[in-house]
Amino acid sequence: MTTINDIAKMADVSRTTVSRALNDSGYVSEEVRNKIMAIVKETGYMPSLSAKSLRTKRSGVIGVILPKISTETSSRVVNGVNDVLSNEGFQILLTDTELNKQKEVEYIRLLKSRHVDGILILATNVNQPLLDAIQAAAIPVVCLGQKLPGVTSLAYNDYDASADMTTMLLNKGYTRLAFIGISNDDPAVGQLREQAYLDKLKERNLPVKDHWMAVGDFSIDSGYEAMKSILHTSKDDLPSAVFAVTDRMAVGAMEYLKEQGFRIPADMAIAGIGASVMSKYITPALTTIDYYNQEAGQHAARLLLGKINHEQNSEKLKLSYRLILRDSV
Amino acid sequence: MTTINDIAKMADVSRTTVSRALNDSGYVSEEVRNKIMAIVKETGYMPSLSAKSLRTKRSGVIGVILPKISTETSSRVVNGVNDVLSNEGFQILLTDTELNKQKEVEYIRLLKSRHVDGILILATNVNQPLLDAIQAAAIPVVCLGQKLPGVTSLAYNDYDASADMTTMLLNKGYTRLAFIGISNDDPAVGQLREQAYLDKLKERNLPVKDHWMAVGDFSIDSGYEAMKSILHTSKDDLPSAVFAVTDRMAVGAMEYLKEQGFRIPADMAIAGIGASVMSKYITPALTTIDYYNQEAGQHAARLLLGKINHEQNSEKLKLSYRLILRDSV
DNA sequence: CTGAAAGCGCTTACAG
DNA sequence: CTGAAAGCGCTTACAG
Numbered sequence: 001m002t003t004i005n006d007i008a009k010m011a012d013v014s015r016t017t018v019s020r021a022l023n024d025s026g027y028v029s030e031e032v033r034n035k036i037m038a039i040v041k042e043t044g045y046m047p048s049l050s051a052k053s054l055r056t057k058r059s060g061v062i063g064v065i066l067p068k069i070s071t072e073t074s075s076r077v078v079n080g081v082n083d084v085l086s087n088e089g090f091q092i093l094l095t096d097t098e099l100n101k102q103k104e105v106e107y108i109r110l111l112k113s114r115h116v117d118g119i120l121i122l123a124t125n126v127n128q129p130l131l132d133a134i135q136a137a138a139i140p141v142v143c144l145g146q147k148l149p150g151v152t153s154l155a156y157n158d159y160d161a162s163a164d165m166t167t168m169l170l171n172k173g174y175t176r177l178a179f180i181g182i183s184n185d186d187p188a189v190g191q192l193r194e195q196a197y198l199d200k201l202k203e204r205n206l207p208v209k210d211h212w213m214a215v216g217d218f219s220i221d222s223g224y225e226a227m228k229s230i231l232h233t234s235k236d237d238l239p240s241a242v243f244a245v246t247d248r249m250a251v252g253a254m255e256y257l258k259e260q261g262f263r264i265p266a267d268m269a270i271a272g273i274g275a276s277v278m279s280k281y282i283t284p285a286l287t288t289i290d291y292y293n294q295e296a297g298q299h300a301a302r303l304l305l306g307k308i309n310h311e312q313n314s315e316k317l318k319l320s321y322r323l324i325l326r327d328s329v
Numbered sequence: 330m331t332t333i334n335d336i337a338k339m340a341d342v343s344r345t346t347v348s349r350a351l352n353d354s355g356y357v358s359e360e361v362r363n364k365i366m367a368i369v370k371e372t373g374y375m376p377s378l379s380a381k382s383l384r385t386k387r388s389g390v391i392g393v394i395l396p397k398i399s400t401e402t403s404s405r406v407v408n409g410v411n412d413v414l415s416n417e418g419f420q421i422l423l424t425d426t427e428l429n430k431q432k433e434v435e436y437i438r439l440l441k442s443r444h445v446d447g448i449l450i451l452a453t454n455v456n457q458p459l460l461d462a463i464q465a466a467a468i469p470v471v472c473l474g475q476k477l478p479g480v481t482s483l484a485y486n487d488y489d490a491s492a493d494m495t496t497m498l499l500n501k502g503y504t505r506l507a508f509i510g511i512s513n514d515d516p517a518v519g520q521l522r523e524q525a526y527l528d529k530l531k532e533r534n535l536p537v538k539d540h541w542m543a544v545g546d547f548s549i550d551s552g553y554e555a556m557k558s559i560l561h562t563s564k565d566d567l568p569s570a571v572f573a574v575t576d577r578m579a580v581g582a583m584e585y586l587k588e589q590g591f592r593i594p595a596d597m598a599i600a601g602i603g604a605s606v607m608s609k610y611i612t613p614a615l616t617t618i619d620y621y622n623q624e625a626g627q628h629a630a631r632l633l634l635g636k637i638n639h640e641q642n643s644e645k646l647k648l649s650y651r652l653i654l655r656d657s658v
Numbered sequence: 659c660t661g662a663a664a665g666c667g668c669t670t671a672c673a674g
Numbered sequence: 675c676t677g678a679a680a681g682c683g684c685t686t687a688c689a690g
Contacts, residue, residue, distance in 0.1 A: 013660075016660070092422070093390070332668085380667035385668085
């Protein structure tokens with residue numbers, strides 16, 4: 001492989017000068033610069049980024065920690081992140097925790113040892129070891145989708161979004177409102193979205209019935225099973241609508257209802273969150289909430305870049321959302 | 330940051346010994362090893378991978394070049410790749426060409442300068458600059474989804490898959506078969522899938538009508554527009570079925586047909602390729618072909634690992650597929 | 659405007 | 675079994 005020394009020899013200058021020409025740092029005469037650049041072009045020389053990183057302590061790489069790689073939300077976010085990062089000459093080092101809390105911590109350490117300039121984490125839960133690891137890493141970290149205490153966080157507006165959806169359903173007359181949530185380990189999706197549902201029902205003195213509530217795990221199947229369980233335990237006290245906190249679970253629920261001969265929304269209305277592509281093309285089209293994931297990814301990336309460049313900006317920002325009313329309600 | 334020197338001092342040994350203990354290379358007395366390991370654990374020391382990579386010329390990073398990051402196929406493949414790579418201690422450096430041919434070439438050079446141990450590329454086209462760049466990089470490269478001359482390639486069985494789908498449709502009596510393809514720049518999806526369609530029609534002496542053929546660009550919208558154009562140009566010579574080479578385009582086509590009041594499959598049957606999640610939940614459920622993308626990703630990753638370890642294995646393998654018959658036909 | 663030298667944090671012959 | 679030394683390919687004060 002050609003190195004900076006080779007280029008220096010060929011150009012008959014010191015490698016110091018080559019480095020300066022390459023990085024536009026310090027003075028290099030026009031003549032020498034041209035000579036060097038010509039040789040660089042000719043040889044196709046590319047500086048070793050390992051050496052560069054070892055020396056400068058910057059790698060031009062951002063570590064991204066995903067809860068699950070093959071998910072529509074993740075890929076939209078990564079898309080947004082990549083939009084802004086690749087423009088700034090940064091690369092993404094991708095990491096997938098498979099919803100495993102321990103891996104989150106491991107990856108933070110690993111990314112740190114790879115000299116990444118910053119870490120973007122899509123957390124699904126909040127726990128002390130995670131916070132400790134972030135603290136210990138002592139590099140810029142931005143969390144998207146969850147509020148991590150002491151960490152620059154960009155949270156979706158889960159409470160309001162869920163409250164709006166609940167209110168809308170209630171206003172449409174669906175006062176017998178079932179709910180499919182996820183585990184409380186997840187403050188954003190698990191706690192906030194459920195709390196808003198509960199609060200809104202309470203505000204109107206509507207009953208919250210245990211047999212109208214079920215818990216899934218993000219998957220379509222779990223939505224299917226949750227709906228089945230709600231129907232079974234509710235017997236002749238059936239709800240008139242069901243609100244699932246993710247589109248995938250809503251789709252699963254819809255699938256089960258269809259199988260059972262329910263007409264949607266006449267016999268049972270359904271709503272989700274996420275604005276998945278599928279939500280638009282399924283029949284009936286699903287009422288849902290768009291979280292603008294790609295924009296959120298861009299936003300998070302910019303925030304991280306800001307931190308890397310030591311710009312002051314550690315407020316907890318909120319992201320926007322939009323209700324999409326469709327035929328399932 | 331703690332370095333190997335700090336550990337060496339604390340353990341009162343040379344850094345050579347620390348390195349040996351860390352990497353299990355060469356002799357280290359049990360006693361010394363334990364002492365070192367205790368300190369490593371206590372300090373949370375992690376070796377700098379930049380330094381390691383500079384020294385050893387291996388980075389433990391695999392570059393992945395994607396045509397489009399936020400696509401179901403891509404995320405499934407990356408998922409599979411990550412399955413096997415993360416198990417072997419490798420990390421993924423992700424790169425998105427946004428279907429831009431020039432970026433493909435740039436990224437190969439960039440990844441090379443980052444000392445990646447190998448590159449996995451999901452090519453969508455074949456061109457000389459790309460082949461040259463791969464040649465010039467002189468590191469292990471595996472191509473998935475396309476046959477690149479001179480490059481270890483793992484191609485889907487596009488011709489046979491498309492031929493099977495065409496035959497199946499023909500056998501069901503849909504002899505007036507329309508086709509939505511993509512650009513011929515893409516040998517696999519563009520050329521092979523179309524060629525199989527043409528060959529099968531020819532075999533049975535069935536007419537191939539220009540106004541039954543349209544070209545899209547992978548997107549749902551383009552399928553919608555393609556279907557519209559077919560209907561308009563066909564006037565009273567309408568096809569009885571349409572075969573789109575991707576699920577997304579099939580979904581778009583279905584959307585347009587539904588809008589126009591077509592009953593599916595009674596008035597017009599539809600088939601796609603890809604086995605997207607959506608294909609299963611859309612109404613009517615879409616007949617399609619599963620390419621086992623995740624397994625393909627695993628397979629490609631293993632192939633690449635094999636090349637990195639200098640195992641002999643540069644044949645062009647073929648991947649399998651499976652027809653999924655559903656209600657849209 | 660240019661170069662010699664030191665050093666980033668590792669690993670690996672080589673010598674003992 | 676252990677260590678001193680060289681070197682991977684860069685950048686950056688420092689000196690001229």
